[in-house]
Amino acid sequence: MKPEKLGFVGLGQMGAPMAKNIAKKGLDLSVFDKAGTRERAPDNTSIVDSISALAKCCDTIFLSVPDGEASLSVISEIITTNDRRVTVVIDLSTVGPAAAREGNIQCKEVGITYMDAPVSGGQAGAEAGTISIMMAGDRDTKSEHDEILHAFAKNPFYVGNEPGQGQALKILNNFLSGTAMIASTEAILYGLSQNLEMQTMLNVLNVSTGQNTATSDKFPNRILTETFDAGFATALITKDVNLFIENAMNAGISTNVADTVGRIWNEANDALPDSDFTLVFKHLRDQIKATKT
Incomplete structure (x- = not known):
């Protein structure tokens, strides 16, 4: 059954624009952020004063919180709410496979469907509605929410039926993204030491085999411009790696490269x-x- 009333917890750099895009589609959305809801709430949303209030008035609640501890804390408040209406929790956060599996177990015990659904695309993608979702869980639940998902995501992928699989794909994606940023930084710094111009290097790299998300987006748009404003925190990429x-x-997978990148x-x-993670440059x-000094 398609949900009629939606809730959203977490109105930070990613959560606020995702919630805004849901509300722009005319969907009935109530929001809450423990750091202060009124000043963060997008237009055309209803403000509530607690997670319990969302659980009592919404069919589906979306989460966009910093980590697994925060996610499980929200889930605990939802499942211990008396007279709750919510039947589905869609966790858009990057929490790691273990926290997603635990969230699923806790929700399942009280008859709530948990969907593991981390997102990728950064703050700019969240604002433009072009992010990707990596959703794992009940396929029918995903189908029932497709219209809502397309309100804030260009690519809502279904990746498997086991919560935790979405997280696995997200953290391997962010490991690759973090590796690309570090490797590209070292490569560009070497080129600069040889008196090559950064723009020239990027022009060549982006039509050659060295092209990656750092060379095609972060360097030309955030580093070359010296704005360093990708909208993704160094703390978050570090957590994900x-x-x-x-x-x-x-x-049992080798982490030889990952250990160096992680360090x-x-x-x-x-x-x-x-800091913004582009400041690693x-x-x-x-x-x-x-x-050298």
Whole structure:
């Protein structure tokens, strides 16, 4: 059955624009953010004062929170709400496979369907409604929500019937994204040391085999311009790479490359608190300058 009333928890850099795009389609959406709902709520949404209030008035609740601990905390509040109406929880957060599986177990015990549905595309993609969703769980539930998903995502993929599979795909995607950023930074810094211009390198790389998301988007739009505003935190890419390493090791997969990438991101995160992840370019460039002085 298609949901009539929707709820959204978490109105941060990703959550706010996703909720805004849902509301723009004229869908009935109530929102909550523990950091302050009124100042973050998109137009044409209803403001509620608690997660329990959402659970009592909504059929489906979307989550967009920072990590697994936050997600499970929200789920705990939902499932312990008396007289709840909610029957589906769609978790758009990157929480890791273990937290998604645990969320599914807790929801299932009280008759709520949990959908593991992390997103990719960054803040710009969330604002434009062009993000991808990697949804795992009950296929029929996904189908019932397709119209809503298309309101804020260009590519709502169904990736499997087991919650946790969406997270696995998301963290491997972000490991590749984080690797591309580090590898491209080192490559560009080498080119600059040989008196090549950054724009020239990007022009060539982006029609050659070295092309990747860092060279095609982050460098020309965020680094060359020195705006460093991709809208994705260094802390979050570090968290996701660490999740990939942990889960790959648990699966018996080699993490030789990931260990090196993870070390660099952890060092960058320690050095650059509250930063955009494109600032890793300046961080690594400054390290080189320091070794030459």
